[in-house]
Amino acid sequence: GFIDRFLVTAEAYFIPSVIIFNKIDIYDNRTKALSEEIRRIYENAGYECLHISAKEGINIDKVKTLLSNKISLLSGHSGVGKSELINKLIPGLNLKTGDISQYHSKGKHTTTFAEMFPLPGGGFIIDTPGIKEFGMVNFQKEEVSLFFPEMKKLSINCQFNNCTHEHEPKCAVKEGVEKGLISPVRYQNYLNIINGREMEIEDWELD
Ligand SMILES: Nc1nc2c(ncn2[C@@H]2O[C@H](COP(=O)(O)OP(=O)(O)OP(=O)(O)O)[C@@H](O)[C@H]2O)c(=O)[nH]1
Ligand SMILES: [Zn+2]
Structure with missing residues (x-):
């Protein structure tokens, strides 16, 4: 849920x-x-998508290339390693990182406010506190699918141009879900967003 809400908001502001x-x-x-x-x-x-290890320095060069000469924001739950990654990007910065074993018991948050740092390769990175919930700007029901790129692509073929892809007949998005072109997980999160449902327990939470 968190990722999709975040991506929708980024799409709405044309942020890659x-x-x-x-x-x-x-x-x-x-x-x-x-x-x-x-x-x-x-x-x-x-x-x-990029698989990395901030701790072991795997694929950090790829992150550097992505961030070079841009202003970027790093977001994610508390403890995912945002501070650790920034430390790898900016030698000598030494942001405090948290001990993962304390996260669940004490709800520890190392980073408490957003902060912007200049990158050695040009550009800036903004560190944000670990986010538990992600509030969203209020969108019109009909516009939310424009911020799901894979749905936007198909929705031009919906019968109604203001289709919400929920219950309308001849909906190309629903067909796309049935055909496996659109992930059912993404579609469900889309429905949750347009129906203003509270963020549900992450399906992919590992513990
Ligand atoms: N094994 C492993 N541990 C990591 C990695 N990246 C971060 N960690 C550890 O995960 C814990 C949390 O890392 P942080 O960088 O403090 O996490 P954060 O996302 O900044 O957390 P908040 O500041 O609370 O938002 C620390 O103990 C890190 O050392 C990694 O790539 N591999
Ligand atoms: Zn539709």
């Missing part, structure tokens, strides 16, 4: 997004398979 999977150094087989499944869903939706 990249999805980073961190801590690949500690993925077991199940986590690896799950992350590949999620990668497929988001690549299919049109997003670039």
Whole structure:
């Protein structure tokens, strides 16, 4: 839920997004398979995905290339390793990173406010506090699918041009879900957003 809400808001403001999977150094087989499944869903939706390890320095050069000469914002739940990644991008910065074992018991948050840092290769990175919930701007029901790139593409073939892809006949988006062109998970999150449902427990939460 969190990722899709975030991406919708970014799309609404024409901000390109990249999805980073961190801590690949500690993925077991199940986590690896799950992350590949999620990668497929988001690549299919049109997003670039990148597997990294901030700690072991894997694919950090690719992150550097992505961020070079741009102003970027890093977002994700508390403990995913945002501060660790920024430390790798900016040698000598030494942001405080959290001990993961304390996250669940004490709800520890290392970063408490958004901060912007200049990058050695040009550009800036904004670190944000770990986000538990993501409030969204109020969109019109009919416009939300414009911010799901894979739905937007198909929706031009819907019978109604203000189709909400929920219950309308001859809906190209619903057909796309049935044909496997659109991920059922993304579609469900879309329905949750247009119906103003509270963020549900993450389907992919691992613990
Ligand atoms: N094994 C492993 N651990 C990592 C990696 N990246 C970060 N960690 C660890 O995960 C814990 C949390 O990292 P942080 O960088 O503090 O997480 P954060 O996203 O900045 O958390 P908040 O500041 O609360 O939002 C720390 O103990 C890090 O050392 C990684 O790639 N691999
Ligand atoms: Zn439709």
